[in-house]
Amino acid sequence: MGRARRRWRARADRLVDALPASWTAGPVKDNTDSETVLAHRRRVVGGVTVAGAGLLGVSLSTKPGSAQFYRLTSGVAATWVAGGLASGPLHLGWTRRRDEPLRRPLVTPVLIGVGAFGVFYACALVSRRIPVLNRAISGILRYAHQGSPRSVLLTTLANGAAEEVFFRGAVFAAASGRGPVRISTAVYALTTVATRNPALVLASIVMGSLFGLQRRATGGIQAPLLTHLVWSALMVRYLPPLFAPAEPARPEPKE
Numbered sequence: 001m002g003r004a005r006r007r008w009r010a011r012a013d014r015l016v017d018a019l020p021a022s023w024t025a026g027p028v029k030d031n032t033d034s035e036t037v038l039a040h041r042r043r044v045v046g047g048v049t050v051a052g053a054g055l056l057g058v059s060l061s062t063k064p065g066s067a068q069f070y071r072l073t074s075g076v077a078a079t080w081v082a083g084g085l086a087s088g089p090l091h092l093g094w095t096r097r098r099d100e101p102l103r104r105p106l107v108t109p110v111l112i113g114v115g116a117f118g119v120f121y122a123c124a125l126v127s128r129r130i131p132v133l134n135r136a137i138s139g140i141l142r143y144a145h146q147g148s149p150r151s152v153l154l155t156t157l158a159n160g161a162a163e164e165v166f167f168r169g170a171v172f173a174a175a176s177g178r179g180p181v182r183i184s185t186a187v188y189a190l191t192t193v194a195t196r197n198p199a200l201v202l203a204s205i206v207m208g209s210l211f212g213l214q215r216r217a218t219g220g221i222q223a224p225l226l227t228h229l230v231w232s233a234l235m236v237r238y239l240p241p242l243f244a245p246a247e248p249a250r251p252e253p254k255e
Contacts, residue, residue, distance in 0.1 A: 064143040080166035095218050
């Protein structure tokens with residue numbers, strides 16, 4: 001019994017040693033802004049959040065697959081990126097393993113994105129049986145069903161990257177010292193309220209919290225950005241078939 005316990009403990013220790021130090025030895029120190037830069041960030045974040053939320057709400061009120069939809073969603077992405085860059089310096093962040101030098105986060109964020117998709121896919125299987133969630137998710141996925149697959153994917157990835165530049169870049173930095181994970185997630189969720197879709201709001205709370213923790217752990221936006229892109233790409237590829245619109249009944253041939 002003692003020998004088996006020692007073997008399991010040794011395996012657990014090897015697993016812990018393989019994890020990024022940001023999970024096991026505390027976060028990498030984040031960059032800090034001067035009071036002047038911080039005040040500037042907060043002014044930019046306030047204005048851009050209102051403008052971006054309004055544009056997001058309008059974009060998801062347009063006809064799926066239309067030129068207007070793609071123009072507006074591209075405008076939303078451009079707004080987030082412009083706001084993030086205008087707010088001040090943004091940082092990619094670092095991660096490390098025990099007794100190793102700092103390096104850019106790459107593999108772990110990708111794996112987290114895959115894992116997050118797996119959780120959402122399992123939840124989607126359940127959501128199909130809950131009418132309010134089924135309608136909400138179907139309402140969003142109609143843009144995937146009625147649009148060009150390539151255009152939908154590119155639009156989704158562009159907006160996902162842009163959101164990380166703004167929310168985990170500018171907003172997170174602007175909330176420095178005030179609970180940035182909580183505040184950046186709240187702003188992210190409140191912005192999504194403009195879509196009037198409960199499924200999107202719920203997803204923004206869950207994923208916003210995850211992205212915020214990644215931002216805090218690594219000190220930059222690269223980790224949440226990679227996770228967001230992987231998660232979004234898998235969601236766009238594999239979720240729409242679960243909520244495919246019902247085909248109209250075919251009339252029976254007359255005898």
